[in-house]
Amino acid sequence: MTDKTLTPPPHTEPVVFTRDMLDWLPWLEPLAEAEMTEHHIRSLVDAARVKSPYFRLLARDPDVLEARTRTDKDIFYNPEAGLPRAERELAAAATSRLNGCIYCASVHARFAATYSKRVDDVQRLLDEGVEAKLDERWDAIVAASVALTALPMTFGKEHVERLRSVGLDDAAIADLIGAASFFNWANRLMLSLGVPATQPK
Amino acid sequence: MTDVIDSLVGIAPGSKLDAIRAQRSEARKHAQASYTSLFEPKELGGIGAEERHAIAAFVAGLHGEAKTDAFYAAKLPANLRAAVATEVAAARSKGPYGRFPKGPLSVEDAPGPSWQVSDAGRAALGPRLTAAFEHTHMLVFHPRDASAASLQSLLDAGWTTTDIVTVSQLVSFLSYQIRVVSGLTVLASTL
Numbered sequence: 001m002t003d004k005t006l007t008p009p010p011h012t013e014p015v016v017f018t019r020d021m022l023d024w025l026p027w028l029e030p031l032a033e034a035e036m037t038e039h040h041i042r043s044l045v046d047a048a049r050v051k052s053p054y055f056r057l058l059a060r061d062p063d064v065l066e067a068r069t070r071t072d073k074d075i076f077y078n079p080e081a082g083l084p085r086a087e088r089e090l091a092a093a094a095t096s097r098l099n100g101c102i103y104c105a106s107v108h109a110r111f112a113a114t115y116s117k118r119v120d121d122v123q124r125l126l127d128e129g130v131e132a133k134l135d136e137r138w139d140a141i142v143a144a145s146v147a148l149t150a151l152p153m154t155f156g157k158e159h160v161e162r163l164r165s166v167g168l169d170d171a172a173i174a175d176l177i178g179a180a181s182f183f184n185w186a187n188r189l190m191l192s193l194g195v196p197a198t199q200p201k
Numbered sequence: 202m203t204d205v206i207d208s209l210v211g212i213a214p215g216s217k218l219d220a221i222r223a224q225r226s227e228a229r230k231h232a233q234a235s236y237t238s239l240f241e242p243k244e245l246g247g248i249g250a251e252e253r254h255a256i257a258a259f260v261a262g263l264h265g266e267a268k269t270d271a272f273y274a275a276k277l278p279a280n281l282r283a284a285v286a287t288e289v290a291a292a293r294s295k296g297p298y299g300r301f302p303k304g305p306l307s308v309e310d311a312p313g314p315s316w317q318v319s320d321a322g323r324a325a326l327g328p329r330l331t332a333a334f335e336h337t338h339m340l341v342f343h344p345r346d347a348s349a350a351s352l353q354s355l356l357d358a359g360w361t362t363t364d365i366v367t368v369s370q371l372v373s374f375l376s377y378q379i380r381v382v383s384g385l386t387v388l389a390s391t392l
Contacts, residue, residue: 003362005349015304027349028362060363063242064370067234074227081224099297100345129309148380151296151342152265155384160391170392174221177384178228185377188340189369192347 003029011197014102017126019109022102026194030056045069057193068185075178083168083175086115087141091176093122094145095183098130103196104187137166144173145180204233206378209268210385217392218385232378239371247364252330253371255281259334260375262289263341268386269379284325288334292316296342313343332358333368340372 008025030053031040041050043062046069049055058065076088083091089112096105105126113122124132130146133139140162147155155177163173190196206229212218222229240253258273262285274282298313316338318331326334332355339346355365 003356005353005356007349013302015302016306027352028365058366058370060366061238061246061370063238064235064367064374067231067238068370068374070231071228071235074225074231078225078227100299100301102302148384149297151263151294153380153383155380155387157387157391160388170217170388171221171224173388174218174385175225177381177388178225181377181380181384184380185373188344188373188376191344192340192351192369193366 014196014198017105021199022106023197023199024054024103024194025197026053026057031059075182081171083172088179090141091145091179092183094130094142095149095180096187098146098149099187101187101191103190140166148180205236206381209382218389235374247361255330256333258285260372264379266379266383269382288322292338294342299343299345328358337372
């Protein structure tokens with residue numbers, strides 16, 4: 001039998017970028033918890049993700065999901081050297097803002113605000129978009145994320161020089177490349193396999 | 202096996218960039234594992250190796266990053282490679298464009314076309330790859346226009362739900378891999 005897409009239950013789609021917690025409703029059938037094998041469960045990496053329809057859907061290809069998740073975790077959570085966590089999250093939020101992933105932007109704007117304590121600047125990125133003026137260092141990080149995300153890609157030596165001039169070393173620049181590039185992966189999955197929904201108050 | 206990103210960027214063992222990538226050894230290892238799981242999986246499942254490589258070559262062609270483009274194109278037989286190249290030439294665009302959910306963000310809407318495979322392309326690619334290429338173009342250039350209808354087109358063309366997860370991962374992974382190759386190549390040129 002041919003598979004069918006799902007019609008999500010009645011919900012309210014967010015119409016602005018927000019730091020609020022959002023839900024996500026799949027357009028394709030996730031695996032049911034009961035039918036998941038050990039291989040599927042292992043691919044989630046974090047066992048708690050079994051409650052997430054997004055991860056149970058991606059678990060249909062468990063090897064790819066596990067590799068995706070372990071790539072993600074090292075790019076964002078590895079505390080050794082490189083770009084401070086707040087600015088890895090800023091790159092993720094800026095990439096998501098440009099691509100238009102309201103769900104991804106909400107998660108990573110919250111992280112960027114938490115780790116940087118610059119709530120107003122993060123909110124201005126969400127409200128005004130990637131042209132918002134934040135400060136020299138953050139503007140350079142956002143501009144580099146945009147140059148890596150836009151097609152054709154425009155990331156060039158001038159972006160590297162600008163990042164160096166605001167204090168990023170080579171390891172930090174490599175982290176920025178990793179974070180912005182990774183969100184070009186994550187945004188496409190989130191945007192294309194389901195829809196965000198506001199949480200009931 | 203050789204690390205694909207290292208190989209495409211030209212990162213030599215012992216170089217500065219090798220040391221920088223070594224600081225994120227899990228990301229390096231699992232970016233490679235993502236590649237292997239997509240292109241040399243333990244089981245191909247519902248998607249043939251040629252289908253995987255055809256979609257990859259289309260994605261790489263659309264991005265126009267010369268080294269990844271050549272890498273994936275080289276994996277196709279000549280007739281399919283030519284068909285993909287023809288579609289790439291017709292499909293290249295600027296991104297990201299698309300519409301936002303109706304509301305305050307509508308002032309930022311940048312509407313654009315849903316690209317379609319040419320008649321000659323349809324004949325060369327067949328219905329499954331035709332549907333996959335049309336979906337891929339949306340994912341690459343205007344992912345915020347995604348809809349359940351686009352997924353239904355894939356289902357109607359014979360892809361299963363699980364196949365669609367893999368195809369979505371493949372296109373999205375390449376959107377990452379190509380940008381890392383491009384970004385690290387620029388960084389390497391300044392070291």
